[in-house]
Each structure stands twice: as C-alpha cells, then as structure tokens.
Amino acid sequence: MKVIELQDVTRVYKIGEVETRALRGVNLTIEEGEFTAIVGPSGSGKTTVLQLMGCLDRPTGGRVHIKGQDVTRLNPNKRADLRKGTIGFVFQFFALIPGLTAYENVELPLLLSGAKKAERRERVNELLEAVGISDRARHRPDQMSGGEQQRVAIARALATHPVLVLADEPTANLDTENGRQIMEIMQRLNQETGTTFIFATHDPRVITFARRTVELRDGRVAENSQHA
Amino acid sequence: MFKLWRIAIRDLGRNKRRSALTLIAVMMGLALVIALHGFEMGAIQGAVEDNIRVQTGHVQVRGESYDKDKVSLKWEDLLEDPLGLAAQAQMLADVRAAAPVLWAGGILGTVEESVGVRVFGIDPPSEMAAPFREGLVAGEFLAPDDRSGVLISQRLANNLGLTMGDDVSLLINTSGEQPDEATFTIRGLYDTGFPSFDEATIFLPLAKAQAFTRAGERASVVVVLLHNQEDADTVAAALRAPGLDVLTWRDLNQLMLQAMESSMGMLYMFYLIVLAIVAVVVANTLLMSVFERTREMGILAALGMKGRQIMAMFIMESATLGALGVILGVLLGSLGVYYMATEGIYLGDIDIAEMVSADIAYGETMYAAFQWADTAVLSVVCWIIMLLASLYPAWFATRKEPIDALRAL
Numbered sequence: 001m002k003v004i005e006l007q008d009v010t011r012v013y014k015i016g017e018v019e020t021r022a023l024r025g026v027n028l029t030i031e032e033g034e035f036t037a038i039v040g041p042s043g044s045g046k047t048t049v050l051q052l053m054g055c056l057d058r059p060t061g062g063r064v065h066i067k068g069q070d071v072t073r074l075n076p077n078k079r080a081d082l083r084k085g086t087i088g089f090v091f092q093f094f095a096l097i098p099g100l101t102a103y104e105n106v107e108l109p110l111l112l113s114g115a116k117k118a119e120r121r122e123r124v125n126e127l128l129e130a131v132g133i134s135d136r137a138r139h140r141p142d143q144m145s146g147g148e149q150q151r152v153a154i155a156r157a158l159a160t161h162p163v164l165v166l167a168d169e170p171t172a173n174l175d176t177e178n179g180r181q182i183m184e185i186m187q188r189l190n191q192e193t194g195t196t197f198i199f200a201t202h203d204p205r206v207i208t209f210a211r212r213t214v215e216l217r218d219g220r221v222a223e224n225s226q227h228a
Numbered sequence: 229m230f231k232l233w234r235i236a237i238r239d240l241g242r243n244k245r246r247s248a249l250t251l252i253a254v255m256m257g258l259a260l261v262i263a264l265h266g267f268e269m270g271a272i273q274g275a276v277e278d279n280i281r282v283q284t285g286h287v288q289v290r291g292e293s294y295d296k297d298k299v300s301l302k303w304e305d306l307l308e309d310p311l312g313l314a315a316q317a318q319m320l321a322d323v324r325a326a327a328p329v330l331w332a333g334g335i336l337g338t339v340e341e342s343v344g345v346r347v348f349g350i351d352p353p354s355e356m357a358a359p360f361r362e363g364l365v366a367g368e369f370l371a372p373d374d375r376s377g378v379l380i381s382q383r384l385a386n387n388l389g390l391t392m393g394d395d396v397s398l399l400i401n402t403s404g405e406q407p408d409e410a411t412f413t414i415r416g417l418y419d420t421g422f423p424s425f426d427e428a429t430i431f432l433p434l435a436k437a438q439a440f441t442r443a444g445e446r447a448s449v450v451v452v453l454l455h456n457q458e459d460a461d462t463v464a465a466a467l468r469a470p471g472l473d474v475l476t477w478r479d480l481n482q483l484m485l486q487a488m489e490s491s492m493g494m495l496y497m498f499y500l501i502v503l504a505i506v507a508v509v510v511a512n513t514l515l516m517s518v519f520e521r522t523r524e525m526g527i528l529a530a531l532g533m534k535g536r537q538i539m540a541m542f543i544m545e546s547a548t549l550g551a552l553g554v555i556l557g558v559l560l561g562s563l564g565v566y567y568m569a570t571e572g573i574y575l576g577d578i579d580i581a582e583m584v585s586a587d588i589a590y591g592e593t594m595y596a597a598f599q600w601a602d603t604a605v606l607s608v609v610c611w612i613i614m615l616l617a618s619l620y621p622a623w624f625a626t627r628k629e630p631i632d633a634l635r636a637l
Contacts, residue, residue: 051631051634054530056529056530056629056630056631056634057629057630057631076534076535076629077534077535080529080532080533080534080535081532081534083529083530083531083532084531084532085532089530089531091527091634095523095527095530096527097235097524097527097528098242098524099234099235099238099239099241099242100234100235100238104234108528108531109531109532112531112532112533112537113532156531
C-alpha cells in the first residue's frame with residue numbers, strides 16, 4: 001500500500017527577487033514498511049522532499065498524497081492534525097524540548113493526541129526500553145549525550161504509532177559508533193513495527209542500512225534503486 | 229493543558245535573570261499603584277473624618293435662610309430654639325451628641341496687628357468641643373460662664389506674638405449689623421493639627437458669643453455627631469422640619485469630595501500609565517523569548533501542536549509571571565500601605581488646605597488606609613493587562629510556518 005506519493009512536485013523558494021528552484025518535478029512513491037534513504041549532495045533537495053512528505057511545507061506545484069489523501073492544499077490546522085497522528089520526525093540536531101525530561105519529551109505527542117495517562121505511561125516506558133534508554137527517563141536533554149538525545153527523538157517519533165517516520169540526517173551530529181547504533185535501532189523498529197522509515201543522508205555508512213535508495217540531483221530523482 | 233503549563237513554567241526558569249527582572253517590574257508597578265491608592269484613599273477618608281470631627285459634624289441643622297458663606301447673624305437666619313433642637317436630636321438612637329454653635333466673622337487685634345478670624349461660639353463641655361479640648365497645649369479650656377476668655381490656637385498666637393494671659397481685641401458685626409469691639413484674655417492655646425483651621429479660628433463660650441453678637445439665645449447651627457456616619461440620611465430625615473435646612477456630612481463636604489473625586493480620576497490615569505509600562509516590559513520579554521525559541525516552536529509544530537496551542541503556551545507564561553508578580557506586588561504594596569497607615573506621612577508646614585480650600589481640615593500628617601476591595605480589583609486589572617500584553621508576542625509566535633521555524637535547526 002502506498003504511504004506517500006509525490007506527483008510532479010516542484011518547490012520554488014523566493015527570497016526577495018531571488019528564486020531558488022529546490023525541486024523541479026519529483027515523482028516518487030513510498031510503500032508501507034519501506035526503509036528508504038534519500039541521498040544526494042547538499043542542495044539536491046533532500047530536506048525539501050522530507051518537509052513536503054511531512055506536511056511541514058506545501059509544494060509550489062504538483063501533488064502530495066499521504067495514505068491516499070491529497071494533502072497538497074490542507075490548511076495549517078489540518079496539516080498539524082495529520083502530522084500529530086500519522087508522521088514522526090527525527091531531526092539532525094535531536095530537537096528535544098529543553099525544559100522537559102526524556103520521559104516528558106516522548107510523552108508530548110501522546111498528550112497532544114489526547115492519550116490517557118495510563119496509556120501514555122505504558123507507551124513511553126515501552127519506547128524508552130526499545131531505544132535502550134530507560135535509565136535516562138528523568139534526565140533533561142542537557143544532561144544527555146548526543147546519541148542518547150537522538151534515541152529519545154526516535155522514541156518520540158514513534159510515540160503515536162505513526163505510519164511514517166521521517167529522519168533528516170539523523171546521524172550527522174553523532175560519532176561513528178553512535179551513528180551505527182541509531183541506524184540499527186531504526187532498522188530494528190522498522191522490522192518489528194512495520195513503520196515506514198524515510199531518512200535523508202549523504203553518509204555512505206548510513207546508506208548501507210537502507211533497503212531502497214532514492215538519489216536526488218538538482219531537484220530531480222536521478223536514481224531509484226532497491227537493495228537486497 | 230497541564231503539560232502546556234509545565235512547559236510554560238519551565239520556559240520561565242530557562243532565562244532566570246530576565247524572568248526575575250520582569251517579575252520585579254510587575255511587582256514594583258503594582259506595589260506602587262497599591263501603595264499610592266492606599267495613601268490617597270487614606271488621605272481622603274482621613275480628611276473627611278477630620279473635617280467631620282473638627283468642622284462640620286455628621287449632620288447640621290440650620291435656618292432655611294442661613295448663608296454660611298456670609299456667616300449671617302441676622303435673627304431671621306439663625307435658629308430660634310437651638311437648645312430645643314439639640315435636645316430633640318439627642319433623643320435619636322443614632323445620635324452620639326448634638327450642640328448649638330454660633331458662627332461669626334471678626335477681626336482679632338493686638339497692639340501691632342490684626343487678622344480676620346472665624347469666631348466659634350461653642351458649648352465648652354459638649355462633645356463638639358472635644359477636638360479643641362483635647363488639643364489644648366497651654367492654659368485651660370473655656371468655662372461655659374466665662375465672660376472675658378478666648379481660646380486661640382498656638383499657631384495664631386505665634387503669628388501674632390501672643391502668649392497665654394495676653395489681652396486681645398475682637399471686633400465683630402453684631403446681628404443688628406453694628407460693629408462692636410471687646411477685649412478678651414487668652415485663656416488657653418490649642419492645636420488641632422490642621423494649620424489652616426487653627427490659624428483662622430478662635431473660640432468663645434456660646435453664651436458670651438450670643439451676648440457679644442446680640443444673637444439672644446439663637447445659634448447659627450446645631451451640629452450633630454453620630455455613632456455611625458452611614459446613618460446621616462436617617463437622622464437628617466428625622467430632624468427635617470419646615471423652616472429648617474438639614475445637611476449631612478456629604479452635603480457639607482461636597483467641595484472636598486468633588487476635589488478628591490477629580491484627583492482620583494487623575495490617579496486612575498496614572499495607575500493605567502504605570503501598568504501600561506509594565507505591560508510593555510512583559511510584552512518585550514515574551515517577544516524576546518519568542519525569538520529565542522523559534523526552533524522549539526518548529527519542533528512543537530512538527531509534533532502536531534496547533535497555532536492556538538502555541539499561543540496558549542505563551543499566554544500561560546505571561547499568566548504565571550503575572551500571577552507571581554501580582555502576589556509579590558500585593559505583598560510589597562500592602563507593606564507600604566501598612567507603613568503609611570501606622571507611621572503616616574508627615575507633611576509639616578505644607579498647607580494643603582490653602583491650596584485646595586480653607587473649608588477643608590487637612591492634618592500635618594496623612595495616613596494611608598488598606599483598601600482590600602480596590603487592591604483586589606487593581607490586582608485583577610494588572611493580571612489582565614499582563615495577559616493582554618502577551619497576546620501580541622503569542623500571536624507572533626504562531627505566525628511562523630513550521631518550516632521557517634525549523635530552519636533554525
């Protein structure tokens with residue numbers, strides 16, 4: 001089943017009089033349960049594609065479908081609702097809420113989706129266990145290492161059982177060992193839960209984890225390959 | 229909602245110095261307003277009470293044609309049976325005391341100079357005379373049958389270079405509009421603490437004043453004191469009769485009440501200005517906080533938080549900061565009011581009455597009074613202003629698209 005479908009998507013950023021064409025007609029379909037890497041050099045449009053898939057942005061042209069629903073022209077509130085229940089995000093700079101503990105950061109999407117307290121507690125503990133960070137539940141981001149923070153971010157991304165997790169350069173700020181561990185965790189969770197993972201990267205070591213690679217070049221899909 | 233509060237509160241703790249400075253601004257602003265309001269209201273209440281005690285009483289019964297400004301001594305303007313009226317008033321349950329008073333204008337002269345004075349003919353043992361009896365600083369108080377004694381204030385004596393036992397001449401217009409002059413001996417010196425009143429008022433026993441002015445047994449007015457000033461209308465209604473004009477303390481202090489009402493209008497404007505300045509400080513703090521937390525808002529938006537929830541979070545921050553500031557402001561302001569209520573503010577020789585009206589008895593020291601209901605209203609108003617001040621920064625926070633906010637990542 002298609003989770004995401006991009007149809008001839010373009011995205012033009014206009015800053016003053018200067019126009020930057022980030023995407024120039026991207027056609028791409030992602031099936032449920034995929035573990036896909038979007039690769040390409042800087043400025044190739046990786047992050048823009050992820051942002052459009054994540055309903056954080058709207059395309060200049062073309063259409064974006066998520067689970068069959070056309071989300072191209074949804075208003076900000078509807079997009080927020082869609083993100084809340086359907087999409088999880090993992091960012092390059094971990095992006096945890098500074099004032100909240102690891103537990104509370106993971107709990108936040110559940111709170112926003114209206115989950116009951118007992119349900120939240122069970123889910124948060126399960127996820128912290130899954131990413132191997134239960135013992136750091138009461139620590140705030142500034143009390144954790146980069147690797148630990150990224151694990152919390154993964155747990156948070158999965159909190160509401162999303163159909164799709166989008167990770168933008170998830171290992172870019174981690175050392176090799178921590179980067180490998182993060183990829184292993186994402187891979188395992190993909191296999192165990194069936195959640196679709198799409199991650200943007202230009203790190204060759206990370207690309208080896210992907211079962212499918214989509215290469216972007218100059219705002220277009222240059223290569224689309226499946227791995228064994 | 230609870231989690232939003234928690235995030236809001238923790239955000240306040242993130243930049244402690246800035247939050248503390250904002251808190252101090254709210255606290256100081258409200259404390260200033262509360263203290264000033266307490267002082268002003270205390271001064272108003274005190275001035276009204278003092279004026280009632282020293283000059284007007286709670287209720288006055290006069291002849292219908294009596295004109296206080298002219299200090300008329302014409303028989304037809306005076307009360308024919310003041311003692312009977314006083315006795316009638318005294319019978320009422322709400323009345324503490326009632327006594328006749330005769331007013332006259334005169335010129336008090338010494339060998340070297342003379343000054344215009346108001347002559348009060350009083351019944352010396354009556355409760356009306358209590359403020360002057362209690363304010364005696366030298367000599368003795370007047371006796372009812374004293375035929376040549378006069379009581380003047382310490383201030384007037386100092387101004388004229390007089391002392392106890394000195395003789396002074398008093399020139400008056402009698403009820404027949406003929407001038408008459410007599411010499412009186414200063415029996416005692418008084419000090420009520422109201423400079424304008426003291427400098428212009430001398431006392432004679434009622435009987436002597438009536439004889440000197442040829443007023444017979446008549447009086448200008450019967451002054452009535454009540455147990456509770458709120459009963460003034462009831463007592464006034466009971467004393468009303470044809471040919472009589474019965475006035476309550478509100479009528480008698482109208483000028484002062486009006487002057488104070490208009491000064492309160494100015495003060496309310498001042499309160500608003502102070503609170504508006506505080507609101508600008510709060511708005512500025514929140515706006516800076518919004519700029520600093522652009523990235524965080526992007527994350528929250530990515531997690532599915534809607535614009536109105538982000539807005540609510542910032543309003544909660546302001547609400548929390550405002551509530552804390554209000555609590556501290558009330559404490560500090562109340563402390564200021566407590567100090568001014570117990571110690572008072574000494575005005576010394578600043579003669580406010582001269583600036584406002586000689587009919588107003590202002591003391592040398594003014595005391596504040598706690599105004600709990602007004603403090604509650606001011607606190608709520610301050611808190612609401614804090615919330616209003618947060619609306620723009622909160623709205624500004626929601627203006628950013630998640631994508632723009634996340635670019636800070």
